[in-house]
Amino acid sequence: MHLLFIGNSFTARNDLPGRLAKLAAERGHRVTHDLISAGGASLRAHWNKGSALEAIGKGRYDHVVLQEQSTLPIRNARRFHENVRLFIEPIRASGATPVLYLTWARRNAPATQRALTDAYTAIADETGALLVPVGIAWAAYLAGHARPLLHDKDLSHPSPAGTYLAACVFFAALFHATPVGLGCDVAGVSGAEAQAMQQVAWRTVSG
Numbered sequence: 001m002h003l004l005f006i007g008n009s010f011t012a013r014n015d016l017p018g019r020l021a022k023l024a025a026e027r028g029h030r031v032t033h034d035l036i037s038a039g040g041a042s043l044r045a046h047w048n049k050g051s052a053l054e055a056i057g058k059g060r061y062d063h064v065v066l067q068e069q070s071t072l073p074i075r076n077a078r079r080f081h082e083n084v085r086l087f088i089e090p091i092r093a094s095g096a097t098p099v100l101y102l103t104w105a106r107r108n109a110p111a112t113q114r115a116l117t118d119a120y121t122a123i124a125d126e127t128g129a130l131l132v133p134v135g136i137a138w139a140a141y142l143a144g145h146a147r148p149l150l151h152d153k154d155l156s157h158p159s160p161a162g163t164y165l166a167a168c169v170f171f172a173a174l175f176h177a178t179p180v181g182l183g184c185d186v187a188g189v190s191g192a193e194a195q196a197m198q199q200v201a202w203r204t205v206s207g
Contacts, residue, residue: 001126001174002060003033004096006052006087010103012037013152014163020170023182031177034061042069043083056087059094063130063174067101069131070156073119075114081123088127099174100124104135104162107155114137123150132173134166137204140198148189158184168201178202 017033024031046052073080091098102120105113124131150162168179184194
C-alpha cells in the first residue's frame with residue numbers, strides 16, 4: 001500500500017506514517033509513504049504551493065490522506081469543505097482513494113470535537129472520501145481513561161501515545177481489520193493501556 005499524507009504537525013509529530021507502517025508490517029502488510037507537511041499549514045496553503053498537487057499527479061499512490069489545519073473545521077467549516085473539494089478530483093484522477101484524517105479537539109476545549117466530527121463527516125459523505133475517525137477514537141478513549149496522556153504538553157499536538165492511537169485507527173480503517181494484539185513500544189504505555197487503545201480504535205472504526 002502506497003500512501004501520501006498531506007498535512008501539518010498533527011501528522012508529522014511522532015511520525016504517524018512510520019508508526020502506521022510498523023503496525024501494518026506486523027500483519028504482513030508492506031506500507032510505503034510520503035509526507036508533505038508544513039507547520040500549521042491548511043489544505044488551501046498546500047494547494048496554493050503546488051507541491052502536493054504535483055505529487056498526486058505522479059499517480060503512484062493508493063490513498064492520499066488529507067489533514068486540515070486543526071481548528072479551521074471548527075472556525076469555518078465551509079472553507080474547510082472548499083479546501084477538501086479542491087483535492088478530490090485530482091486524487092481520483094490519479095487512481096488513488098481520498099482519505100480524510102479527522103483530528104481531535106484540544107485538551108482544554110473537548111466540546112469542540114462535535115464541530116470537528118460534524119465538519120469532517122459532512123464532507124466525507126458528500127465526496128465519498130474514506131473517513132479515518134481519529135478524533136472520535138480519542139474522545140472515546142479519554143472518556144474512560146486518564147492515562148496515558150494523548151495530548152502533548154501544549155494541549156494540542158499528539159503525545160507519542162496519541163500518535164499510537166491514531167495509527168491504530170488508520171490501521172483499522174485502511175485494512176478493515178482489528179489492531180487488537182498489535183505490539184506497542186511507546187515509552188510509558190503499558191500492555192493493558194495499549195490494548196485498551198487498540199480496542200477503542202477498532203470499536204470506533206467498525207461501529
